[in-house]
Amino acid sequence: MEQPAVQDELAERPQEEGLRFARRMYPPRVLGLALGALCIGGGLWQQGAPAAAWIALLVNSPGRTSPCLSPGAAATPTAPSCAT
Numbered sequence: 001m002e003q004p005a006v007q008d009e010l011a012e013r014p015q016e017e018g019l020r021f022a023r024r025m026y027p028p029r030v031l032g033l034a035l036g037a038l039c040i041g042g043g044l045w046q047q048g049a050p051a052a053a054w055i056a057l058l059v060n061s062p063g064r065t066s067p068c069l070s071p072g073a074a075a076t077p078t079a080p081s082c083a084t
Contacts, residue, residue, distance in 0.1 A: 037061045 037057060044053050 033061065 040057060041054075043049075044057065
């Protein structure tokens with residue numbers, strides 16, 4: 001009996017609450033990716049990796065951190081504005 005009440009409560013939550021959550025989670029996500037890229041870069045440096053590996057790291061990182069550079073970002077209606 002309680003489960004439909006919980007589902008109704010979840011359905012009534014405004015979309016802005018979800019967007020607020022996404023905005024709150026974005027900075028730690030970017031920080032985590034930057035730290036991960038730094039660690040991988042350290043390994044690439046230590047191993048004397050070829051330029052192709054560095055290029056792959058650089059190409060992969062911005063697309064994950066910046067919604068403006070992500071493929072299909074403009075197609076999503078809830079994508080953050082790239083002007084701000």
